[in-house]
Amino acid sequence: MINNWPNTIAHIDADAFFASCELARNPHLRGKPLMVLGKLDSCILAKSPEAKIAGVTTAMPVWDAKKLCPNGVFIQGDFRYYTLISRQMMAILCEWSPVVEVYSVDEAFVDMNGLRGMYRKSFDQIGDKIREQIKNDLGITVSVGVSVNKTLAKMGCEINKPDGTTIISGRKIDEFLAKIPVTDVPGIGYSRGELLKKYRVENCLHLAKMPQSFVQRLFGKMGVLLWRELRGEISFPILSDPPPPKNIGRTSSFEKPVSDLRMVEGLAFFHLERALNALYRHRMIASEITLHLRNKDFQIYGIPYQFSKPTADFFKIAKVLKSLINQIPSGHIWRSTGVILSKLSDGKSLQYDLFEGAEKALNSEKVDEAKAHINEKYGQFTVRSGSTLYLGGKCKKQSNRMGLI
DNA sequence: TCTGGGGTCCTAGGACCC
DNA sequence: TCTGGGGTCCTAGGACCC
Numbered sequence: 001m002i003n004n005w006p007n008t009i010a011h012i013d014a015d016a017f018f019a020s021c022e023l024a025r026n027p028h029l030r031g032k033p034l035m036v037l038g039k040l041d042s043c044i045l046a047k048s049p050e051a052k053i054a055g056v057t058t059a060m061p062v063w064d065a066k067k068l069c070p071n072g073v074f075i076q077g078d079f080r081y082y083t084l085i086s087r088q089m090m091a092i093l094c095e096w097s098p099v100v101e102v103y104s105v106d107e108a109f110v111d112m113n114g115l116r117g118m119y120r121k122s123f124d125q126i127g128d129k130i131r132e133q134i135k136n137d138l139g140i141t142v143s144v145g146v147s148v149n150k151t152l153a154k155m156g157c158e159i160n161k162p163d164g165t166t167i168i169s170g171r172k173i174d175e176f177l178a179k180i181p182v183t184d185v186p187g188i189g190y191s192r193g194e195l196l197k198k199y200r201v202e203n204c205l206h207l208a209k210m211p212q213s214f215v216q217r218l219f220g221k222m223g224v225l226l227w228r229e230l231r232g233e234i235s236f237p238i239l240s241d242p243p244p245p246k247n248i249g250r251t252s253s254f255e256k257p258v259s260d261l262r263m264v265e266g267l268a269f270f271h272l273e274r275a276l277n278a279l280y281r282h283r284m285i286a287s288e289i290t291l292h293l294r295n296k297d298f299q300i301y302g303i304p305y306q307f308s309k310p311t312a313d314f315f316k317i318a319k320v321l322k323s324l325i326n327q328i329p330s331g332h333i334w335r336s337t338g339v340i341l342s343k344l345s346d347g348k349s350l351q352y353d354l355f356e357g358a359e360k361a362l363n364s365e366k367v368d369e370a371k372a373h374i375n376e377k378y379g380q381f382t383v384r385s386g387s388t389l390y391l392g393g394k395c396k397k398q399s400n401r402m403g404l405i
Numbered sequence: 406t407c408t409g410g411g412g413t414c415c416t417a418g419g420a421c422c423c
Numbered sequence: 424t425c426t427g428g429g430g431t432c433c434t435a436g437g438a439c440c441c
Contacts, residue, residue, distance in 0.1 A: 104441045189439050
């Protein structure tokens with residue numbers, strides 16, 4: 001049988017995900033402007049439709065949102081709960097297709113090839129059924145876009161939000177692109193948008209009809225990949241097995257900028273534990289650590305250190321971190337700090353250094369493994385090192401505010 | 406826009422080698 | 424220390440995403 005859909009991908013995107021999750025467990029708040037915050041007195045991470053109508057935007061500072069919505073409901077984000085709902089949403093998608101790429105906490109790509117025959121339904125009907133099932137089971141709404149590749153599926157998903165299904169068939173691509181500004185293409189942000197404006201390329205159809213040499217010259221390799229997707233070709237296949245991370249970083253701001261290096265040390269060690277928990281979860285080891293700092297003018301300082309061989313040993317890494325903290329230039333006021341573990345490799349290739357004593361290394365690893373196990377089961381900071389106490393009683397508060405305990 | 410935290414990919418250019 | 428040209432590796436920084 002001839003298949004006039006050479007490739008079919010769906011993009012599923014939850015509508016105002018964090019806010020929808022809160023409304024699902026607090027139905028009495030429906031109809032009110034609701035906003036989810038990163039931490040207290042910070043910025044808005046998600047908002048209900050009512051808050052959106054009032055003019056609240058994502059990343060807006062809380063005090064501005066309070067002016068727009070004096071009677072609004074402000075809720076501190078509960079990322080563990082959102083992760084739980086996210087997993088359930090992904091599980092529903094896996095019931096529909098064997099190939100699902102989890103793209104972010106609230107988004108996924110689904111391989112739709114062959115599903116039409118299997119379910120004896122149109123793509124439109126399948127999209128509607130998926131939305132219906134997620135709404136009934138989880139109490140949140142999602143939007144669905146279906147097209148020939150990821151970029152077009154994602155763009156389609158955006159135009160019928162919330163709670164809509166959009167199909168962009170191969171024949172309808174040009175008609176669709178003509179209505180969409182170039183800055184709505186995922187991969188074209190502010191600066192690429194500004195550049196295209198100078199060439200008077202404003203809608204996506206215009207961009208898709210430009211010669212390849214033009215996009216190559218302007219945006220290099222990435223530009224050509226995007227341009228091909230706009231033309232209905234495939235540059236980005238679905239990755240149902242996520243590749244291992246290349247870096248693991250954990251950073252955050254201080255409540256107020258600080259110059260006291262003991263405060264920097266406390267927060268840096270706090271983030272070292274978080275980063276190592278993630279490293280153990282992935283069963284990986286790191287060859288490099290960078291102490292990450294940002295000053296009050298938003299300039300970034302990174303102080304890197306290369307290990308003689310890849311490691312995941314807490315004590316070894318903590319000692320290095322301490323030495324990096326001693327290298328911090330004086331006379332600065334810091335607004336954020338953290339730790340980045342990079343040059344990661346598979347932990348199974350870990351070789352013990354005979355010269356420093358295999359027994360010590362094994363014991364140290366046992367402690368780390370037990371800690372990771374407990375933290376995985378009972379929460380991230382059930383067991384942690386004493387170094388984070390430098391936060392001077394603020395550690396618990398800080399982590400509470402990030403919704404991590 | 407007065408700015409949260411966690412990532413990825415690409416590119417230019419310097420260091421180094423023959 | 425200057426003189427060539429070509430290759431590779433690495434890093435910093437830009438741009439973008441959610």
